[in-house]
Amino acid sequence: MHCRHLSLLFLSACLYPAYPATAGESLLELLSVLKDNGTISEAQYNKLADAVEDDLDAQDEEEDAENQLHIDTKGGLEVATYDGEFSFELGGRLMVDAAYYDESLNDLGSGTELRRARLDLEGILFGDWAYEFGIDFAGSDADIKDAYLSYLGFDPVSIQVGQFKEPFSLEELTSSRYISFMERALPNELAPGRHIGIGARRYWDSWTAAAGVFGEAFDDDSDDEGDEGWALTGRLTYSPWHHDLGALHLGGALSRRWTSDEDSAKFSARPESHVTDVKYLNTGKIRDTETIDRYGLEAAWVSGPWSLQGEYLGARLGRESGLDDISFQGWYLYGSWFLTGESRNYKFKKGAFGRVKPHARSGAWELVARYSHLDLDDGSITGGVERNWTLGVNWYINRHVRLMANYTRVDNNINADDDGDVLGNDDPSVFQTRIQADF
């Protein structure tokens, strides 16, 4: 039967979901006109119309089938079935930095760096299962970043297993593609980052909650013959309003980590510039540490092109009997202004910021300023204190390419000597630029 093959016309449509595949109906309309005019007989009409309708039915079935793919290449590659059951995305990011250090006491090593060179794979399997798998190649070895499975079947609750970021700190949870400065602020060192674990998250209208149990990172196996450390971490966020042009975000997080059998902890931080390897702030290994309690408070406010963001982070090390606890803390505050009128893109469900989409073909321009402070001096531990002022300008050339320039004035105290490797009280300035593309 020839007409069966008319379905071709409609099948092809399934690549374009915006246009429901009912072309057959306009042919029916023509047949109807021809019948009304007496051009074709009732019998002819019925035969032809039946054939077209058979095809419409066949097509409806086919539409439910899995072959119907949406393919997109606007930055990376995305292939998905329209029924949402399967998808596959492959992308990456490249960030190239150059830094000039206006050195005062110590050599910092001006130069260039491939800051991030990452491959990201993510997808959906059978509707309810999602995976993400990211690898960074920038540091000459291959570093696994996110590598987890999510179960989405209990929406609005989702469950994650694998390596991912502990739910802690607004800036930490915002992707490096979207942070407002080249490097996260000094106190970010107090956030726990990625570890292998299991977690759950859910969201309501203005609240989100996330919590998990975590072991160590996949590459922390130096002490494999002692038991790993583990941690409990939770975060709550509240956002009374969040829309395209504005948002208010408030949040808090708590975490306790029981250290591994090695009983040690260490905190260290570069001067908000990654080309150098000098970490002025450096506690060295703090032995006899049994627990690390962390707490964080977050706030962000976006109103049109203006926004403010700040966090306070602290860590308290519980030590073996006879030793005093040790406390570190830091905070930062920054402001951002889009000269070209865009707004920072708050993603409520994640409690983090996302991609900026320039309004104009010429891109978006943003001015940013930040103060940050981290104090790793406490008791017998002299990790140092640093205070940084940073001014920055970001040019979002398009949705996927960004140029950044940061100028930072660093103010170190006498203990900020990279655990003795450099001189303390060093106050250099940093001028650094980045070009980044993500795809």
Added chain:
Amino acid sequence: MHCRHLSLLFLSACLYPAYPATAGESLLELLSVLKDNGTISEAQYNKLADAVEDDLDAQDEEEDAENQLHIDTKGGLEVATYDGEFSFELGGRLMVDAAYYDESLNDLGSGTELRRARLDLEGILFGDWAYEFGIDFAGSDADIKDAYLSYLGFDPVSIQVGQFKEPFSLEELTSSRYISFMERALPNELAPGRHIGIGARRYWDSWTAAAGVFGEAFDDDSDDEGDEGWALTGRLTYSPWHHDLGALHLGGALSRRWTSDEDSAKFSARPESHVTDVKYLNTGKIRDTETIDRYGLEAAWVSGPWSLQGEYLGARLGRESGLDDISFQGWYLYGSWFLTGESRNYKFKKGAFGRVKPHARSGAWELVARYSHLDLDDGSITGGVERNWTLGVNWYINRHVRLMANYTRVDNNINADDDGDVLGNDDPSVFQTRIQADF
């Protein structure tokens, strides 16, 4: 000429091979009806029909062209031309483990691990050439797994060049995605694994044969200034029946390796759990070893939801004159039962097992039990003897996601001391779970 462009309607069809692109014929049918009814003249009919037929011809040609792609995203991404000349598949696997060791004498280090994080690329070039390229990132460096080219032009013979598994051992040749326990059995240490080489395989109705010449693995270049070792390996399998619900598999393999100029060999094995780094069984470096002869016997039987599998593996080290040969051997036997009625999926041509496809949307459940034994004590070599009992349950949530739980009782002899690093005679228990996804 306008009608030329009608071909559009048909061309679009080529993405859907199940529906031959003959939609033009139903238009011809309509034109025919209109002509018969006298609605359009003979001349008009001829002109319109010619145009449609031209388009049908053009379309037929186009169908033979290479643009006709099959794209699939049910786990990973697959793009192939319908003529089979070219294809490209990108996928990966993630396996996340957690292990709790009920320790007796030694610390094993309970904790978590990213067991495998792999990217796999494979494809076909010009019909006769296939490639596969897999990289594992789980161990903080990037480990190349399969990396080879195959020539398929002599079907049923195929030829492989590159790094791939020597044809030896049923369990070794079964992908880590499909093995029935979290880790392969102890005697797997005696199988040669992946090396760079050239091999050929062919299959008949119930037999398969594979053989190859192999050098070293791509990362065995510590002794680069001496000549590499090399090996000859062959395997025969016989399967008198193999269908969807059952199979019988018998096989045997032989291998001789001439060691590199370093003249050494080493065998070691973890207690069927990979989170720990303790390898109770460990011969240390056995110097003055000139050849390693390996032999293996395999059997597997599948009948509906039930199956049994076992292997016996041995290795005999030929040593320099004046020194006695050394022999190691091991075996395992396991049974499997699918509570939900599925069968283990025997792939006859590969002589190995493949993916389990759950019958129900709720997944498949499998119970497994294994006994394994490996003896690395012989003569002056005291690598140790281990005997393990394992019970396991596998939940195949869908074709691509699996949860596993294994409980293993380990029984070590006095020499099972990780070459002196731990105490022998240790009899811990292991409880471990895995979530895995492959895409």
Added chain:
Amino acid sequence: MHCRHLSLLFLSACLYPAYPATAGESLLELLSVLKDNGTISEAQYNKLADAVEDDLDAQDEEEDAENQLHIDTKGGLEVATYDGEFSFELGGRLMVDAAYYDESLNDLGSGTELRRARLDLEGILFGDWAYEFGIDFAGSDADIKDAYLSYLGFDPVSIQVGQFKEPFSLEELTSSRYISFMERALPNELAPGRHIGIGARRYWDSWTAAAGVFGEAFDDDSDDEGDEGWALTGRLTYSPWHHDLGALHLGGALSRRWTSDEDSAKFSARPESHVTDVKYLNTGKIRDTETIDRYGLEAAWVSGPWSLQGEYLGARLGRESGLDDISFQGWYLYGSWFLTGESRNYKFKKGAFGRVKPHARSGAWELVARYSHLDLDDGSITGGVERNWTLGVNWYINRHVRLMANYTRVDNNINADDDGDVLGNDDPSVFQTRIQADF
């Protein structure tokens, strides 16, 4: 309105750009015939025709949209929008080598090697931005190769930022997939290779120019606390004719590198075979080196199946006051003949050679012969002198698979002792083969 959905028929066409999506017009033609014959009334015609034309308009708009993808899988995967705004390509290359060394004084270590195992990602973002990101996994760690962004908006000028090859040397700039021998000639050691930097290129009718400022490679961070070295490099090429069957290429390049605060340089080279780790030529670390000036002259001539190629490269090390400058130089000359009539594929805009496309399904055969010479002896530096004769045969099985065999006679002087690690005056022969596929 039903007819709106006719657009489906045309939309589906956008996957086939060769067939402008005007199928609606042939329907209009039919309607017109029916109206002329009086089958349908003027009013009916108008209504139906309007609907079809609305659809044509909608379709025209849609055609400008980004959904229109070209997908290709002939070796790797390529997905591109037809408007050229976005594309994404994923591919790779595998090269497997085996070498047999006919040793005379020293052990070279015959054996096998995975020479290259590379993944390559490239694409276009918003028309004007291109990226490339290549990683090589062959050496057990992951080595970033090209990793850069290009701005193409000033065509014929393009600008590159990131890690890429300094514009220097015809053979260096020709991809390893397309070089005529298994390894580049000895003097290639004097070319600077890949570094992080920023560069610009442009082309005219017969000239091309490229220049850039470069820092260090992404993995040169051993001396991170001193400032990085940096370099200025430029290259000019002239090609009075270049077409499918012939080309003449002349070029020259200059480069000055200011060394990092470590003030050292080092040159070393394997005997044009990579399986061994012996680098007969090896200057060791040359301290007190402040600048490295490099110069290169290039020529290539292609006429049908015949071609010649040669280069002269030199490096002059400027040293601290009181120390004499040091000069190294080398050159090579080779000829190639395609028995099957193909021509080497000169890519004028890049000033380098590209892919050979066999004429016949049975592939292309090429004979090649090369003489190369490198002199790393000067003043107090005794890096050695080596002269190699190589004969080779290449079988291009198809566009993506190639077999190579090279026989090299090595002639070393007394200083060619791998900085003291092996004996000088060694004159081995090398027989090596490669199978390569790129996709």
